[in-house]
Amino acid sequence: MDGDFPDAGIEEWHIEAKIKKWRRTCFIIVNLLDRPGFEWDASQNMVVAEENVWAAFVQVYKQAREARDVQFPLFDD
Numbered sequence: 001m002d003g004d005f006p007d008a009g010i011e012e013w014h015i016e017a018k019i020k021k022w023r024r025t026c027f028i029i030v031n032l033l034d035r036p037g038f039e040w041d042a043s044q045n046m047v048v049a050e051e052n053v054w055a056a057f058v059q060v061y062k063q064a065r066e067a068r069d070v071q072f073p074l075f076d077d
Helices: 011-034 051-060 060-066
Strands: 039-041 046-048
Touching: 011 046, 011 060, 051 060
Parallel strands: none
Antiparallel strands: 039 046
16 A cells, blocks of 8 residues: 555555454344345335334343444445
8 A cells, every 4th residue: 555555544454453343243233134124225224123023122232322324335245
């Protein structure tokens, strides 16, 4: 990166952090879609479920909060 874009200020840890976040997000989405009550809405590019399903799941798996009402347009890719 430094050779091609010396003034960008992008370091290796920046890239590693983005990859780590992407992997965590994909894991959460796949985990949600494996559960009953959760579905993928292709028109909105997001995981959808009834309010009570979300509430019950977030009680057990707190990280799932970050996937609620968030669009993931590149997930299918």
